[in-house]
Amino acid sequence: MIYKGYEAVVGIEVHVELKTKEKAFCTCSAEYGGEMNSKCCPVCLGMPGALPVVNPEAVKLAVKAGLALGCETSEISRFDRKHYFYPDLPKGYQITQFYDPICKNGEVKIKTSMGEKTVRIERLHIEEDAGKLKRDGDLLIIDHNRCGVPLVEIVTYPDMIGSEEAMAFVNELRRTLLFAEVSDCKMNEGSLRCDVNVSVRPVGGTSLGRRCEIKNINSVSFIGKAIDSELKRQTDIILSGGKIVTETRRFSETKGVSERMRDKETTADYKYIREPDILPLKTDREYVERVRGEMRALPCEIEAELIASGVKKEQAELICSEPMFADCFEKVKLSASDIPAGANLFVSDVIPKMTSGDVYPSVEAFLQCLHMYLDGEVNIVSARELLKLCGKTGESPRDLAGKHGMFMLRDEWEIMRLVEEAAEECESAVREIKKGKLTAKKVIVGQVMKLSRGRAEPRAVNEAVDRYFQ
Amino acid sequence: MSNNMKNISAQRLAEMVRSGEISATEAVTYYIRRASEDPWGAYITLMEKEALSAAEAVDKRIASGEYLPLAGVPFSVKDNICTEGVKTTCASHFLENFIPSYSATAYLRLLASGAIPVGKTNMDEFAVGGEGDTSYFGTSLNPLDRTKATGGSSSGSAVSLASGSVLLSLGSDTGGSARLPAAFCGVYGMKPTYGSVSRFGLVGMAPSFEQICPMSASLDDNELLLRVITGKDLRDMTSKDISYEQFDGDKPLRVGVFLPDECDLDVRSAVKCAAQKLSDRMWNVENVSLPESAEAVRVYYTLSSAETYSNLARFDALRYGRMSERGTVIDSRSEGFGKTLRERIAEGVYVLEHNGGEVYRRALELRRKIRVGMESLYEEYDVILTPVCHTALPDRGSLGYSGDLFMVYANLCGCPALVIPLGRDGDGLPVGVQLMANCGGEKLLYEVGRIMEGRDVT
Structure with a gap:
């Protein structure tokens, strides 16, 4: 979107909850939800004398995330303390990696109506989540279940112009991390949260203006709305001769615009110090290669392969939009010539069931059905009907075709x-x-x-x- | 019985308990009585009930044939070391009624070895202080002379040993906190190699500097206590198994002596006397200077106050601790924390905020330099002998910051340092000397200590 000759320049900080069994620095369950304050211990409550111990699973998932985003992994990374007082932060500081993050210099390729583009990732680091505050009348209730859940924070350069690119970035990032199996990336549950930094400039300019940060936006479409409304707000201020104040804002979902929260903190406000309770973290090349060996192909790679084997672009995109679809399709193991027809049937008759949460056919059933269709034993209508039935009944498509008289008549x-x-x-x-x-x-x-x-x-x-x- | 018990060593008492000469319960009853009659203010909380049930358990374990290295030996615990179900106040109004649901690893290891906890000892509030006078519960007095300084912050631990209500104590040392009171009260204090004793359950003040420390009434007991509490703990990532350097009696050691001119006469003669004992063995004894000695104390205060600010940020009274009647975090902290502590926290804020943290970064760089300097010193010398303090036994309230110079090196560098009450001043009161070695040099220190005490090498 362009507004009165101005465009928005966007950089994004994404917080992604890693799907570890245990929390980042203690052995409490990291599972979402549950009875309030049922998943905490002296360590994640920051009780005096309790010490953090790094969960190796969190390190591994962070490295996986970094590899999926094409980052370099540091052989040695370190933890720091970021201080601020807030009721949901029991220690008065957050354990994070400020000076020496575990991963740096990655990229995400995005596609928009303007074409393809690379968004550079500046850094990816491990940190712990805070608790949650709830209001109950006059009472402020602190739920500590989320305290200490491991996060990675992913920081981009201000490489995106306008809301479309920003939304494409978040979608592609989400897809990549889902395929890397590091997080469930549920924006509505807060396991993927975005802070968006926006500045404006005349279209095609090269300089960067003063930015405002809009915190904690929890859906992709709100990211788009927040950026568009911020573009208008900042442009109108500049055109009327005003100055942009660097500040932190929040997006009001009901009003569709952002509102001022506070002045933007500076580094000194957080009084960073090295975390003395945690030794430097070693992730040497051998370790990184071992982790890489456990990872499957990235969605953009799978998509390119499908297109190369004759699958329609839209269908390839759809198959690669969720790991579940791609996994399922990959398991079908079709011979090269059957892939396009298989993709057709898969996209029209299996994916909708997966999406709607219906029972969907097993890989074996899908394969049998597809081959019955390709061999001319059943027609496409029957094939689709069979996929529906075998999902429901669990019977094999061949048995069902016989029972319901669906085989092609050749006698x-x-x-x-x-x-x-x-x-x-x-x-x-x-x-x-x-x-x-x-x-x-x-x-x-x-x-x-x-x-x-x-x-x-x-x-x-x-x-x-x-x-x-x- | 009481006469036998007065000057007994922990090793001897454990032997007696193991052999059935005396039961743990009998022994502990004696020490509990002494502790409950303590007139010096050594304790914040007595653990009579816990002690008696622990003693009973020890007697059963002995009866079942278990070998317990510290069977029935009474010990005290500095009140910043967590003890499950027993108040752990850190001598602060803020934690006046704090009862942890977990115990420090070092404490648990002592219990497992058959030792019996007698009480939680007084200290400077959150270990910030050098004289034991910042405690919310009042100052512990020096049993040797109540007009003299007790030293801090592990003041109560040293007093409990000097007054004979326990034979061992767990202290902690961030910048001399175990060694200074040990020297002033005439007992032994070892700041071990960083990481050798788990810090889990130690309410930290400046985590990169501190260790839980063995304190004792005799040198051999100190070594025994260290052996029991040392070793890697999965709950403290900075803990590790240390491979200790072995002492070879046939090999002459190289000894560096750091003795600045401004030290008073009693101190000089104690250090010189100790040095003489070592040169008598034909060891090479030379004067040395310590790296960055004009800056070391400032570096220590800069970095430790930054860490203190950070470590105490958790005390917002929302989850535990004393909430002010006004109901705010700020009021809870300003009412719950004493003046010295509040000043130290403010210093920490200044250090981290001023000039974008430039002061903090410069101090980190100096700490690195000091480490490098000490490393190269240890290449030339096996042990370094220093005073504990410029003055022998100062009067109460007269110490100030100057006392820390000899103490901070071991904390800045993570190396071990042992304080031995070796000399006597004009009034017959003890004058401590300090021995330092490179990381893992604890055994050397104990052996050299024995030589200085004029005892044969064991």
């Missing part, structure tokens, strides 16, 4: 019987054929198909009709 005698029946019903067409108007045979063929409820194999019907009128 010559049976087809001839239907041709005879059709000929009796379509006297005028028969007369025309006998007069030599052979195109009227189509009427008979159509009638046979109707009588067989579409099951008659078209070539066999054509041959039978030819024979009948010889």
Whole structure:
């Protein structure tokens, strides 16, 4: 979006909750939700004398996230303390990696209506989440279940112009991290949260203006709205001769605009010190390669492969939009020539069921169904019906096809019987054929198909009709 | 019985308990009585009930044939070391009624070895102080002379040993906190190699400097206590198994002596006398200077106050601790924390905020330099002998910051340092000397200490 000749320049900080079993620095469950304050211990409550111990699973997932985003991994990274007072932060500081993050210098490739573009990742570091505050009348209730849940913070350069690119970035980042299996990336549950930094400049400019940060936006469409409204707000201030104040803002979902929260903190406000309770973290090359070996292909790679084997672009995109779809499709293990047809059926009849949470067919059932269709044993309508039924009943498509009479009709005698029946019903067409108007045979063929409820194999019907009128 | 018990060593008492000469319960009853009659203000909380049930358990374990290295030995615990179910106040109004649900690893290891906890000892509030006079519960007095300084921050631990209500004590040392009171009260204090004793359960003041420390009434007991509490703990990432340097009696050691001119006469003669004992063995004894000695104390205060600010940020009274009647975090902190502590926290804020943290970064760089300087000193000398303090036994309230110079090196560098009450001043009161070695040099220090005490090498 361009507003009065100005464009928004956007950099994003993304907080992603890692899906570890345990918290970052203690052995409490890191699972979302649960009874309030049921998942905490002296360590994550910051009780005096309790000490943090790094969860190796969190380190591994952070490295996976870094690798998925094409980052370099540091052989040695360190933890620091970031201080601020807030009721949901039990120690009065957050354990994070300020000076020496675990990963640096990555990138995410995005596609928008303007074409392809690379958004550079400046850094990715491990930190701990804070608790949650809830109001109950006059009471302020602190729920500590989320305290100490491991996060990675991913920081981009201000490489995105306008809301479309920013939204494309978040979608692509989310997809990549889902495929790397580091997080469930549920924006509505807060396991992926975005802080968006926005400044404005005349379209096509190169300099960066003063920025404002809009914190904790929890859906992709709100990110777009927040950026567009911020573009208008800042542009109007500049055009009316005002100055942008560097500040922290929050997005009001009801009003669709951002509101001022506070002045932006500076580094000194957080009084960073090295975390003396945690030794430097070693992630050497051997370790990183071992982790890399455990990772599957990235969605952009799978997508490119599918397109190369003849799958339509939109279908390839859809298959690669969720790891569940891509995994399932990958397990089908089709021979190269069958991939496009398989993708067709998969996209039209399996993915919708997966998305709506319906029971969907097993890999074996899908494969059997697809081959029955490709071998001409059933038609496409029956194939789709079978996929629906086998998802529901768990029976094999072949059994179901037999039970519901869905196999294509190929038996010559049976087809001839239907041709005879059709000929009796379509006297005028028969007369025309006998007069030599052979195109009227189509009427008979159509009638046979109707009588067989579409099951008659078209070539066999054509041959039978030819024979009948010889 | 009481006469036998008065000057007994922990090793001897444990032997008697193991052999059935005396039961743990009998022994502990004696020490509990002494502790409950303590007129010096050594204790904040007595653990009579816990002691008796622990003693009973020890007697059962002995009866079942278990070997317990510290069977029935009474010990005290500095009140910044967490003890499950027992108040751990850090001598602060803020934690006046704090009862942890967990115990420090070092404390648990002592219990496992058969030792019996007698009480929680007085200290400077949150270990910030050098004289034991910032405690919310009042100052502990020096049993040797109540007009003299007790030293801090582990003041109560030293007093409990000097007055004979326990034989061992767990103190902590961030910048001399175990060694200074040990020297002033005439007992032994070892600041071990950083990481050798788990800090889990120690209410930290400046985590990169401090260790839980063995304090004792005799040198051999100190070594025994260290052996029991040392070793890697999965709950403290900075803890590790240390491979200790072995002492070879046939090999002459190289000894560096750091003795600035401004030290008073009693101190000079104690250090010189100790040095003489070592040169008598034909060891090479030379005068040395310590790196950055004009800056070391300032570096220590700069960095430790920054860490103190950070470590005490958690005390917002929302989850535990004393909430002010006004109901705010700020009021809870300003009412709950004493003046010295509030000043130290303010210094920490200044250090971290001023000039964008430039002061803090410069101090970090100097700390690195001091470490490098000490490393190269240890290449030339096996042990370094220093005073504990410029003055022998100062009067109460007269110490100030100057006392820390000899103490801070071991904390800045993580190396071990042992304080031995070796000399006597004109009034017959003890004058401590300090021995330092490179990391893992604890055994050397104990052996050299024995030589200085004029005892054969064991």
